Amino acid sequence: xxxxxxxxxxxxxxxxxxxxxxxxxxxxxxxxxxxxxxxxxxxxxxxxxxxxxxxxxxxxxxxxxxxxxxxxxxxxx
Numbered sequence: 001x002x003x004x005x006x007x008x009x010x011x012x013x014x015x016x017x018x019x020x021x022x023x024x025x026x027x028x029x030x031x032x033x034x035x036x037x038x039x040x041x042x043x044x045x046x047x048x049x050x051x052x053x054x055x056x057x058x059x060x061x062x063x064x065x066x067x068x069x070x071x072x073x074x075x076x077x
Contacts, residue, residue, distance in 0.1 A: 013058040014038070015069035025055035032059035034066050043071040050074060 010028045011020040018036065019028045027033070035044045035056035043066035044051045060066040063073075 015058060015071075017065035017069055018058040018060055021056045021059055025057070027056070027059050031061050034060035034063055036060060036066055036069075036071050041071050042074050043067075044074060045077075047077070048074055049076055 008022070008028065010032075012018065013020050013036075015036070019032055022028055025035075033046055035051065035054050036058040037043070037054065038057040043060065043063065044054045045063055048054070060069070060071075
């Protein structure tokens with residue numbers, strides 16, 4: 001038998017609806033696609049020009065979750 005792939009538990013973040021990133025700012029699961037910067041309270045969706053270079057301090061499943069937690073879109077969106 002093959003060993004089952006170990007699933008990592010998703011650790012809730014500081015904000016409602018958020019999750020703590022994995023090492024290096026990686027998403028805790030494929031369900032989390034919105035990167036949050038806790039210092040600026042700005043979130044980045046995959047459509048954001050800064051998405052790839054942003055290291056997430058927190059993750060959200062949706063833009064609505066990020067907005068509900070007090071985050072805003074970047075000004076260049």
